[in-house]
Amino acid sequence: MNFIHEKYPKIFSPPSTKKLPLSPSPSRKVHIRRSGNVIVEQDGQQTTVIPKQLPAMTGMNDTSPLLSPSSDKKRDNSQAYTRYIDEEIPRMTLDQLGGITVPLPEEQPKYDDIILNYNSASTKEGIKAQNLENLEQTFQSHDQLNTQFLQLTDTISKHVAYLGHHKEGVRHSALVGLLSVLDGKFKRVDLRPILSNLVVPSLLVLIEQQPPLLTELLPGVDPGRCHALALKTFGECGNTAVNEGVPRLLEYLRRLAQARRLSKSLSGTWHFVNPKWVVNAIICTGHDGVSLLIDSCLDGFDEVDLWALSALAQHPIVQSKIIVPQLIEELNIADGMRREAAVLAIKYFMDRSIDAMEPLVDLLNTGSTNQTYICDALRAIGDDGEIALCELTINAFRGRERNVAAAALGRPPHGFHKVNHTQSKQYPIVEVKSSLNTELSVEVFEDEEGNVTRVNIIVDSRELLTRLKQSVATSSFLFTKLDTFSETNPFISSPFKHAADDVSTRTGSSFVLSTNATKSLSILLTDKEAKIKSTAAKSLQYCPIEYALDSGVIEQLFKNLNDADGEVRENTVITLGKLGPATLHIATYDNTASSLKTPMKSINKKSKVVNSVINESPWFHKSREKKKQNELKSENLFGKSNICVKKVIKILLKDQLHKARSAAAWTLGRWGIHARSAIPALVQTLSEGKVDRKRVAYAIACTGDEGISVLCELIEGIYLHRNIDYGKDHSTSNLNEVTKQRLKQRIQRGGVQVKLNAIYGLDKIDENETKYLGRVITTLYRATQYPTPAIRAVSVKMLGKFYLRTVASSNNTNDSSSITPYLVRLPDHINSLLSDRDINVRKQTASVLATLKPKGEFFLVEACLNAASPIVRSAAAWGLRKVGPSCIRTLFVALKDPSKKVQQTVRQSIRSFEILDIIDIINERDSSLRNSYKANIMEILDDVNEEDNDLKAHLLNVVQRL
Numbered sequence: 001m002n003f004i005h006e007k008y009p010k011i012f013s014p015p016s017t018k019k020l021p022l023s024p025s026p027s028r029k030v031h032i033r034r035s036g037n038v039i040v041e042q043d044g045q046q047t048t049v050i051p052k053q054l055p056a057m058t059g060m061n062d063t064s065p066l067l068s069p070s071s072d073k074k075r076d077n078s079q080a081y082t083r084y085i086d087e088e089i090p091r092m093t094l095d096q097l098g099g100i101t102v103p104l105p106e107e108q109p110k111y112d113d114i115i116l117n118y119n120s121a122s123t124k125e126g127i128k129a130q131n132l133e134n135l136e137q138t139f140q141s142h143d144q145l146n147t148q149f150l151q152l153t154d155t156i157s158k159h160v161a162y163l164g165h166h167k168e169g170v171r172h173s174a175l176v177g178l179l180s181v182l183d184g185k186f187k188r189v190d191l192r193p194i195l196s197n198l199v200v201p202s203l204l205v206l207i208e209q210q211p212p213l214l215t216e217l218l219p220g221v222d223p224g225r226c227h228a229l230a231l232k233t234f235g236e237c238g239n240t241a242v243n244e245g246v247p248r249l250l251e252y253l254r255r256l257a258q259a260r261r262l263s264k265s266l267s268g269t270w271h272f273v274n275p276k277w278v279v280n281a282i283i284c285t286g287h288d289g290v291s292l293l294i295d296s297c298l299d300g301f302d303e304v305d306l307w308a309l310s311a312l313a314q315h316p317i318v319q320s321k322i323i324v325p326q327l328i329e330e331l332n333i334a335d336g337m338r339r340e341a342a343v344l345a346i347k348y349f350m351d352r353s354i355d356a357m358e359p360l361v362d363l364l365n366t367g368s369t370n371q372t373y374i375c376d377a378l379r380a381i382g383d384d385g386e387i388a389l390c391e392l393t394i395n396a397f398r399g400r401e402r403n404v405a406a407a408a409l410g411r412p413p414h415g416f417h418k419v420n421h422t423q424s425k426q427y428p429i430v431e432v433k434s435s436l437n438t439e440l441s442v443e444v445f446e447d448e449e450g451n452v453t454r455v456n457i458i459v460d461s462r463e464l465l466t467r468l469k470q471s472v473a474t475s476s477f478l479f480t481k482l483d484t485f486s487e488t489n490p491f492i493s494s495p496f497k498h499a500a501d502d503v504s505t506r507t508g509s510s511f512v513l514s515t516n517a518t519k520s521l522s523i524l525l526t527d528k529e530a531k532i533k534s535t536a537a538k539s540l541q542y543c544p545i546e547y548a549l550d551s552g553v554i555e556q557l558f559k560n561l562n563d564a565d566g567e568v569r570e571n572t573v574i575t576l577g578k579l580g581p582a583t584l585h586i587a588t589y590d591n592t593a594s595s596l597k598t599p600m601k602s603i604n605k606k607s608k609v610v611n612s613v614i615n616e617s618p619w620f621h622k623s624r625e626k627k628k629q630n631e632l633k634s635e636n637l638f639g640k641s642n643i644c645v646k647k648v649i650k651i652l653l654k655d656q657l658h659k660a661r662s663a664a665a666w667t668l669g670r671w672g673i674h675a676r677s678a679i680p681a682l683v684q685t686l687s688e689g690k691v692d693r694k695r696v697a698y699a700i701a702c703t704g705d706e707g708i709s710v711l712c713e714l715i716e717g718i719y720l721h722r723n724i725d726y727g728k729d730h731s732t733s734n735l736n737e738v739t740k741q742r743l744k745q746r747i748q749r750g751g752v753q754v755k756l757n758a759i760y761g762l763d764k765i766d767e768n769e770t771k772y773l774g775r776v777i778t779t780l781y782r783a784t785q786y787p788t789p790a791i792r793a794v795s796v797k798m799l800g801k802f803y804l805r806t807v808a809s810s811n812n813t814n815d816s817s818s819i820t821p822y823l824v825r826l827p828d829h830i831n832s833l834l835s836d837r838d839i840n841v842r843k844q845t846a847s848v849l850a851t852l853k854p855k856g857e858f859f860l861v862e863a864c865l866n867a868a869s870p871i872v873r874s875a876a877a878w879g880l881r882k883v884g885p886s887c888i889r890t891l892f893v894a895l896k897d898p899s900k901k902v903q904q905t906v907r908q909s910i911r912s913f914e915i916l917d918i919i920d921i922i923n924e925r926d927s928s929l930r931n932s933y934k935a936n937i938m939e940i941l942d943d944v945n946e947e948d949n950d951l952k953a954h955l956l957n958v959v960q961r962l
Contacts (some may be wrong), residue, residue, distance in 0.1 A: 038727055044701065054102045057791060116117045153194055154179050160202045168212045168226060175206075175229045179236075186236050195240045203230045204248055211269040222329045231277045235284030238481050250296045253278050257304050275304075283479070289313075290479040294468045300461035301434050309461050312468065313430040320352040321432060321477050322467050323459065326440045328359050341442035345455050347377035348428045349415050354381055357388055364392070364401060371401065375408030380415065383514075390520040393536075399529045406524055406532065406714040410509040410539025429459055437458040455683035518543045522553045530565035538571040538933050541578040554583050561647045566657030571661065573651060576644075576669030581674040645671070652691075661691045669699030676703040679710055685718070687746040687754055697761025708765055708772045712779045714758040719747065728928050752788050759783065759794050767806055777802065777823060781847040784830065789838035796830055799823070800848035834863055834872045842871070846879025857883050861890050870899035881909035885921040886912065895946075907951045915957050922962060934962065 006949060103107040116602055159181065162174035184192060207230050209225040222228075234249075256278065282289045290312070297305045312318050327349075330342035346353045346360070357378065364374045375392075377383040415426060436458065443456040455468040471477060513521070521543070524536035537560060540553065548554050560572045576583050620858070645668075652664035668675040679700060686696045700707040713719040747754055759780070768775050780802075783795035803823045833845040849856035860883065863876035877894055880887045894906045923935045939956045940946060 052896035131852035230283040235281040286481040300465040573663040577670035669702040673704040693757035699762040
């Protein structure tokens with residue numbers, strides 16, 4: 001070992017696990033010069049270490065008052081640099097801290113291994129060389145870590161030096177820089193002497209100073225911001241700041257309470273310091289700081305005691321170990337309202353209520369309290385609560401408990417974020433009040449519909465203090481240091497937030513059932529009670545589709561389509577629709593068939609005569625041989641051969657429950673192009689009108705281009721009047737002439753309603769994907785000439801929608817070529833409909849023209865002032881109300897129209913404008929035009945022939961507010 005000491009003198013002491021000495025070291029001293037150099041003195045020898053300045057050490061930009069302007073010399077842009085000011089600054093050095101050595105505990109195992117592995121008695125030169133190389137690497141890494149540590153301590157001392165600056169802006173910048181340097185480093189063992197001997201005393205000196213006057217600050221700056229940031233940094237120091245800092249902060253809190261009892265003129269600027277900042281800083285130091293805070297409380301009635309108890313009531317340990325047990329005690333009282341309120345409060349505490357699981361399950365089995373609230377409280381607890389609900393769904397003796405548990409599994413837990421799809425931990429704020437009649441009370445707030453919106457938990461200060469003192473005396477639990485500050489207990493918003501702590505940065509998928517919940521609900525699909533099967537099917541709409549396909553859940557859902565209960569069939573169909581077309585990936589063998597127990601319409605299988613299209617639909621019942629061949633085709637899962645689509649078509653055509661038929665139409669639309677074989681059945685349902693026709697038309701439009709083509713043919717009245725080829729799997733050639741004729745008759749009996757709802761169905765098409773947009777626009781143009789007024793009105797409405805959608809799409813893509821040529825001249829084509837004989841058509845046309853700016857608005861103004869027919873002028877005046885107050889001057893002129901009907905419409909349009917909107921439009925004009933508007937309004941007010949007092953009162957309010 002002698003050659004090691006000869007080659008490597010003790011410039012740096014070896015790593016040691018002993019406690020750091022706080023007295024000056026006789027053998028080694030470290031000096032930090034103002035220039036940033038480090039001088040190591042040992043045994044009369046001096047060694048200079050020039051640390052490399054890293055920008056990450058400051059955490060500040062070049063605008064910080066702690067940094068000097070950059071040098072004019074040209075440097076490499078790839079290397080960021082930072083230069084400190086060279087002026088004389090008062091700061092503490094490591095020598096003044098007692099000659100602190102630089103320990104490296106993390107290098108101790110590596111150093112010991114090298115020494116143990118070295119064998120001085122060995123004669124192998126290779127082993128000696130290897131050991132020597134390892135030792136060189138150890139000392140090299142040792143030197144680098146020492147250099148970085150010295151740079152860090154020098155940076156901290158420079159920031160601390162400016163905490164006593166006379167300018168508030170400099171102090172705030174120093175605090176920001178200090179927090180950025182120490183961010184994530186408060187738990188480092190080697191920094192504890194720096195924090196306890198340098199950082200914490202400097203922070204306490206700043207905190208105990210009075211905030212600056214408003215005259216000494218920039219406009220809009222809060223005088224207490226330095227105190228807030230200093231207290232936040234103090235709390236981050238943790239247990240290191242307890243011995244010296246917490247007693248001083250407790251005394252500071254008492255003096256702060258005395259100052260707040262005085263008036264603002266006598267208390268100075270102390271009212272800008274929030275006492276909650278001080279209390280939360282103590283709480284963030286950890287168990288020792290919280291224990292001192294609790295011991296300092298007297299009786300729970302003092303102002304300082306209430307501050308401390310109010311902050312402690314938001315601590316997660318206090319809520320889970322003291323508040324929640326009090327709520328559990330409320331579950332055993334005789335008052336039903338209080339029990340229900342306690343259950344709701346437990347739900348809002350979410351995962352902090354894990355100790356309440358067994359009492360909640362016991363209360364659920366008694367049936368004396370709202371079981372839905374209890375299951376929601378279990379659901380909000382988390383994974384453990386979900387497992388308890390799964391056990392209830394399987395093992396509960398009564399069906400009532402199984403039903404409510406299954407319904408709770410199908411709802412997102414409390415706090416689930418609907419936008420980011422995560423469960424946000426926003427806990428309720430617990431209020432602390434003195435002299436309450438009870439130890440704890442819960443206030444429940446509901447909306448107009450009776451839904452619970454929030455709860456307010458109030459605890460007695462004396463009771464809370466008693467429990468806290470008992471817990472400290474018995475050491476029943478530890479107050480761990482809080483890593484983050486919850487939103488309900490804000491300390492102060494820090495400029496250095498971790499992305500993981502920011503709710504806005506959280507990402508996640510939508511609510512999906514877990515595997516355990518899916519298994520439990522799938523077992524309930526075979527329950528004896530129909531209500532439970534219905535609830536389970538409804539809850540399974542959130543199940544993971546891949547697992548549901550592999551485990552047979554989807555297959556069991558298709559079996560339930562033949563259930564005798566209509567509600568079961570309805571919820572099953574809705575679930576299959578929400579799960580999407582992926583449910584059709586199950587095997588196409590007819591292994592889900594069962595005997596028909598449903599009171600559906602009977603089918604006379606022996607009869608060879610087709611009595612009706614409903615009872616014997618040719619596109620649904622194929623020959624046995626062809627059906628068998630199609631079932632064995634595993635490649636074609638989405639065509640006519642899919643049995644799953646057939647089962648839903650069967651419900652659509654034959655089920656007597658209206659909700660089940662409506663759900664079947666909606667599901668076929670959700671399956672989209674994969675359900676295109678159901679188009680003839682949907683057309684039949686549309687013509688019969690037994691399901692909401694608009695929903696059926698939407699379903700047809702969602703089946704793709706073939707469905708859009710069918711809707712166009714229905715509008716034109718040519719569907720089934722000629723052979724229509726839907727492709728290989730969708731040809732109507734298999735329909736015999738009798739069936740075609742009867743389907744034609746049903747469509748004809750539907751009459752106007754079929755065409756009207758077919759037009760509404762076109763609203764669901766995607767103009768960016770379909771290739772039939774030109775045909776749709778052409779069909780709608782033809783429909784504007786249809787003799788029925790309702791069809792003309794809805795055609796104009798749909799043309800206006802397509803125009804706005806295509807224009808918006810072209811603006812987003814900057815491609816005007818995507819606008820259909822017919823739509824470009826839409827205002828010219830529909831302008832003639834302002835003279836239509838039906839008033840609804842005229843109003844609809846005027847409304848559409850009002851949205852087609854600027855050309856449509858110009859047509860309305862022209863028609864309102866210069867049209868020969870009073871009908872056209874009245875319709876144009878009615879349409880100008882859709883344009884807005886920008887056309888009010890045109891309406892002022894139109895008030896002089898000779899037609900009484902036109903005058904009445906103009907008055908209604910003016911009164912429809914809000915007063916503030918009219919004032920905004922007038923104020924946007926220049927002064928000359930504003931005076932002209934006022935003159936027009938005054939002329940109307942002075943007109944003795946104007947008999948509409950409501951119009952005059954409306955305009956008088958406008959003049960008074962101008």
